[in-house]
Amino acid sequence: MPEQLPEQDGSITHGIRRRLLRFSNPKLSDYVWPLCEIRGSQPGPRLCISAGVHVNEVSAIEAAVRLQRLFDPQEMRGSVEIIPLINQPARFQYSEYVCPIDGRNINFSFPGKPDGSFTEALCDAVTTEWTRGAACYVDLHGGDLREQVAFFSIYQRTGDENFDAEARALAMCFDAEIVVGLPPKHMEQPGRPPTGFARERRFSIMSEAGSHGMVEHDAVEYHVGGVLNIARHIGVLPEARSQFARGRAPCDDYIWVDSPEDGEFHALVDPGCQVTKGQQLGTIYSLFGEPLAPVVAPVDGLMLWRMTHPTLKAGMATLAIAVEERQ
Ligand SMILES: [Zn+2]
Structure with a gap:
């Protein structure tokens, strides 16, 4: 202990x-x-x-x-x-x-x-x-x-x-x-x-x-x-670097996307996925199951994370998007 x-x-x-x-x-x-x-x-x-x-x-x-x-x-x-x-x-x-x-x-x-x-x-x-x-x-x-x-x-x-x-x-x-x-x-x-x-x-x-x-x-x-x-x-360890299996997409901004309404967030996209500006990423529903507002991607990018518990207040983050570096 x-x-x-x-x-x-x-x-x-x-x-x-x-x-x-x-x-x-x-x-x-x-x-x-x-x-x-x-x-x-x-x-x-x-x-x-x-x-x-x-x-x-x-x-x-x-x-x-x-x-x-x-x-x-x-x-x-x-x-x-x-x-x-x-x-x-x-x-x-x-x-x-x-x-x-x-x-x-x-x-x-x-x-x-x-x-x-x-x-x-x-x-x-x-x-x-x-x-x-x-x-x-x-x-x-x-x-x-x-x-x-x-x-x-x-x-x-x-x-x-x-x-x-x-x-x-x-x-x-x-x-x-x-x-x-x-x-x-x-x-x-x-x-x-x-x-x-x-x-x-x-x-x-x-x-x-x-x-x-x-x-x-x-x-x-x-x-x-x-x-x-x-x-x-x-230089703490001597061995050669290992191989990489994932894409390591370089990004230069981190954008939080807030819920537009109090309600229940149902996502359409998972973390790691590519999203495009204007794409609907999910919907906020009422507790009567009525759609209240879409959650829309404000930028092109890659989804970093999303909330999984649907209940969110207006202004709370639903998800975040990383913006890919432009060459
Ligand atoms: Zn943490």
Whole structure:
């Protein structure tokens, strides 16, 4: 049980250590975070991996657990650190999207603020304390209770050509259907880890796969395989890169499509599919089964995910579309 592990700081020279991490910010002092540290016998880059920002995205959490046994300190350079469940206050509460202490979504609060709310302090601790000096931070997601997501990865574009090329190469390490480079305007506000990190020209990648709060073999394999490829890409692992089976369609925008009415959303298209501007993607029905409004694609693109529970309020997201890069 994690509760029996030691809480201690300092580092091992090489080998594997499991411990409970306590962050220095007193706002976070009621919680500890299970951390697996794997240090190679040779010096090299540091790779940080997490899951469980959204606690029902269990394929991602399972991948972060399995990854702890897939790095051999004798065969690797540098170090790998894994926190399999970031949203500790939500554990055993199964909260969708938010941290129950302040009701905020950790995923949209990076880089965080040390003097902000619990969520903001946690994002700051992840950004400035745990992952400080890391070559890359990878956060694994996908498949909350009411959603189905495509196999996709996310990086942040900045307008700096060299940074963007490397961020994209890291995101391309995942055997994704879709690889989304978020537009630079995302950096104007708190955002996902790739966004918060890119402000400081640091690398962070997100992977998404899974559905309905279920552990799914293909989704777990997707997350695990992508992280191992990133470890190869940055030089933690020696082996050659693996082959890719999915299309890794490069995209440069991420568009949310909201429900036009309160009602029951019945989708016509699945995640991963191509959609065209003006195409009807579904219909909002009343509880009497009467059609109230169509849900229409505002752009050409590829569907990233959709909600699977039909009941949605007007203004809630029904689905999201990634816009393909134009050559
Ligand atoms: Zn998520």
